[in-house]
Amino acid sequence: MRAELLTIGNEILIGQITNTNVVWMAQQLNLIGVNVIHMSSVADDSQAILLALDNAKSRADIVLITGGLGPTKDDITKKTLCEYFGTNLILNEDVLKDVTNFFLKRNREVTEINRKQAEVPKGCMVLRNKQGTAPGMWIEKDGVIFISMPGVPYEMQGIMTDLVLPEIKKRFKLPFIYHKTILTQGIGESILSELISDWEDNLTKMNLSLAYLPAPGMVSLRISSLGENEDALRNTIDAEVEKVKPIIEKYIYGYEEYGTEQPKMEEILGQLLSEKGLKLALAESCTGGYISHLITSVPGSSAYFNGCIVPYHNEFKNSLLKVNFAVFEQHGAVSEACVTAMVKEVQNVFNADVAIAVSGIAGPGGATADKPVGSTWIAVAYGDRVVQKYFVFGDNRQRNIQMAAMNAMNMLRKLILGVEE
Amino acid sequence: MRAELLTIGNEILIGQITNTNVVWMAQQLNLIGVNVIHMSSVADDSQAILLALDNAKSRADIVLITGGLGPTKDDITKKTLCEYFGTNLILNEDVLKDVTNFFLKRNREVTEINRKQAEVPKGCMVLRNKQGTAPGMWIEKDGVIFISMPGVPYEMQGIMTDLVLPEIKKRFKLPFIYHKTILTQGIGESILSELISDWEDNLTKMNLSLAYLPAPGMVSLRISSLGENEDALRNTIDAEVEKVKPIIEKYIYGYEEYGTEQPKMEEILGQLLSEKGLKLALAESCTGGYISHLITSVPGSSAYFNGCIVPYHNEFKNSLLKVNFAVFEQHGAVSEACVTAMVKEVQNVFNADVAIAVSGIAGPGGATADKPVGSTWIAVAYGDRVVQKYFVFGDNRQRNIQMAAMNAMNMLRKLILGVEE
Numbered sequence: 001m002r003a004e005l006l007t008i009g010n011e012i013l014i015g016q017i018t019n020t021n022v023v024w025m026a027q028q029l030n031l032i033g034v035n036v037i038h039m040s041s042v043a044d045d046s047q048a049i050l051l052a053l054d055n056a057k058s059r060a061d062i063v064l065i066t067g068g069l070g071p072t073k074d075d076i077t078k079k080t081l082c083e084y085f086g087t088n089l090i091l092n093e094d095v096l097k098d099v100t101n102f103f104l105k106r107n108r109e110v111t112e113i114n115r116k117q118a119e120v121p122k123g124c125m126v127l128r129n130k131q132g133t134a135p136g137m138w139i140e141k142d143g144v145i146f147i148s149m150p151g152v153p154y155e156m157q158g159i160m161t162d163l164v165l166p167e168i169k170k171r172f173k174l175p176f177i178y179h180k181t182i183l184t185q186g187i188g189e190s191i192l193s194e195l196i197s198d199w200e201d202n203l204t205k206m207n208l209s210l211a212y213l214p215a216p217g218m219v220s221l222r223i224s225s226l227g228e229n230e231d232a233l234r235n236t237i238d239a240e241v242e243k244v245k246p247i248i249e250k251y252i253y254g255y256e257e258y259g260t261e262q263p264k265m266e267e268i269l270g271q272l273l274s275e276k277g278l279k280l281a282l283a284e285s286c287t288g289g290y291i292s293h294l295i296t297s298v299p300g301s302s303a304y305f306n307g308c309i310v311p312y313h314n315e316f317k318n319s320l321l322k323v324n325f326a327v328f329e330q331h332g333a334v335s336e337a338c339v340t341a342m343v344k345e346v347q348n349v350f351n352a353d354v355a356i357a358v359s360g361i362a363g364p365g366g367a368t369a370d371k372p373v374g375s376t377w378i379a380v381a382y383g384d385r386v387v388q389k390y391f392v393f394g395d396n397r398q399r400n401i402q403m404a405a406m407n408a409m410n411m412l413r414k415l416i417l418g419v420e421e
Numbered sequence: 422m423r424a425e426l427l428t429i430g431n432e433i434l435i436g437q438i439t440n441t442n443v444v445w446m447a448q449q450l451n452l453i454g455v456n457v458i459h460m461s462s463v464a465d466d467s468q469a470i471l472l473a474l475d476n477a478k479s480r481a482d483i484v485l486i487t488g489g490l491g492p493t494k495d496d497i498t499k500k501t502l503c504e505y506f507g508t509n510l511i512l513n514e515d516v517l518k519d520v521t522n523f524f525l526k527r528n529r530e531v532t533e534i535n536r537k538q539a540e541v542p543k544g545c546m547v548l549r550n551k552q553g554t555a556p557g558m559w560i561e562k563d564g565v566i567f568i569s570m571p572g573v574p575y576e577m578q579g580i581m582t583d584l585v586l587p588e589i590k591k592r593f594k595l596p597f598i599y600h601k602t603i604l605t606q607g608i609g610e611s612i613l614s615e616l617i618s619d620w621e622d623n624l625t626k627m628n629l630s631l632a633y634l635p636a637p638g639m640v641s642l643r644i645s646s647l648g649e650n651e652d653a654l655r656n657t658i659d660a661e662v663e664k665v666k667p668i669i670e671k672y673i674y675g676y677e678e679y680g681t682e683q684p685k686m687e688e689i690l691g692q693l694l695s696e697k698g699l700k701l702a703l704a705e706s707c708t709g710g711y712i713s714h715l716i717t718s719v720p721g722s723s724a725y726f727n728g729c730i731v732p733y734h735n736e737f738k739n740s741l742l743k744v745n746f747a748v749f750e751q752h753g754a755v756s757e758a759c760v761t762a763m764v765k766e767v768q769n770v771f772n773a774d775v776a777i778a779v780s781g782i783a784g785p786g787g788a789t790a791d792k793p794v795g796s797t798w799i800a801v802a803y804g805d806r807v808v809q810k811y812f813v814f815g816d817n818r819q820r821n822i823q824m825a826a827m828n829a830m831n832m833l834r835k836l837i838l839g840v841e842e
Contacts, residue, residue: 013457015447026436036434039462072614072633113611288717289710292731296709307737310713310729
């Protein structure tokens, strides 16, 4: 089953936004055994769209279109689809109800422009949008399926997850794809690759493929294959995971099981805190609230998260977390002594069982003779036990913040589980 | 002058990597007046590549190809280009020198595989690669220019900057492109579009184009045009911006000037705080540290940011920010009384001139009979003046957090500037 992804929007063609929709869509389609063979982006221009639709039809079984469904004048996808399918727009009462409810709930009036969002090409199957006002549409022509969705990522994702992917799975017999991803932290891609080189050579012989997926502070290893026999595939790959485990065990912080989202470090830590009934507190200096943001981005985190203090200057590390001014004078704010005092006091302030404290130089300013940009001290506490570690990350501010966050959460996870650093 | 960007590589089609090359290339081409009309991505598959080349040739004057030039077996771009142009590979002595020097410099031996990188299609103009071993190639067929470059971003960027862009500018007389983007907050795309409908109609008559670019909590309006006379274009668009200003003034929080990055809300607020010499403190409940993260993601933010408290439970809103327990009993934590108390005390705790406090129900849990998911109270303070506002965002946790952050920062910006809500 061959799919083509078509993105419509001038903002893509002038390089104003990065097309992350196709990345997510390709991943999801791949997971259910659909082969993405082509991706195209065209402007909000009817001739360009018509040509792209025709080209897509000639090579794909299913064409997934995003963008150009907004209520404003520059969005012409719906009109152009009608032209392509030789049909016209009609008002859909269900969608009109959805649109009306959407605005009612937000105490806003439904305008004439909003009403137009309830118009869809005659004969299409409507894919209702729970997150926004522009509905998705499923239309067939000469045996090829065309699906048009809004370009707003979470609206498109909602329609794909709730409606499109289940419908594709229902209608077509797809090959079975299995993959399992090993999540590692604290080791770089090239050293990891050297460690597992022999194991990796053997994978190729078995027709399994391995992908290294690096992200700031972590590397995921995805082993995948496709075939007819689900159990055989699953057993083969699971056995390979067991073989590589002893070689890299101390770097593994989790796994992505087939068909689930890759668990994030904050979700893995959150689940561990839930299971153990532990309450978490944070004291963040250089990470500036980023760990707190990650932890609280997980639904239900209030069950284990008590709070965070971001003391962005020494005087507040002193007033709020009782770090003695002598510590700054003798060791500086980026020091073992400072993060140790911070982690203990934040545990106390928030009456927490476990805590994290971070102090570092995110950059680009702030470096000293002995502490370059990227220097970071992290302390984690579990009851009375405290573990501290010093890192020098790099030159990039955003990356330093991300690396510190990943390492800090993993240090706490390991301390709770009693895993050696 | 119409350009098409063609990306070759399986890793794009399975969603393993995000195609950032096309973003950079589109920006650069746009800046010199080249109109990117189409982007395609295909697999490392000769039939798919041949078809894509032919489709591109039918609509573009110049086709920029990236990827598939590596030394390994899965990279077949060079071979396929030869097939398309009816030519064959020959060894280029200059490139062989480059490749040999590249490895010598790194104390590595030149392997047979590396030598193959010095082979190029006969008749092409070689674009030497200073950053790596795979050269770029410039080939013409039937009046269309094809340029093939490696997919490694900094190698491609080097070849584009040093060779491709100057050559295009030399060979063609290109129109001048100008755009300006108005950044708005606090108004949805559809209401905005109704407000400026007459103005927008007039733009079309003037051959100017308008794009609505929505992101959580904000909508950008981009006005653009191309022509021969740089000053005339600039004056025309600047005049149109002045015309629309009075209609939507209270929603505008900034502008993106031509050729610069779009400023983020946290950068605009940060600059304002710097200019006025004001110190900022935050009290974040439902946003969980996200505003603090945004503020501290800006380099140099320590000059105006004092710190943040995330009191994720009522007891800590009481112990750290002195919110009286009676407030929770009478009004709940998501209330005007609660955020007012929070904003005043956090100002005090951090000895700050200005402050933001947020308390809401990010969801999916936590809704009550009168407060649905998305309900959010925000208070901002500037000295003794406090402004509070109630919002109901939506159902999506991440989006609610983003919307609250954008609105909160803009409320503070407006309070400081004395702009009416």
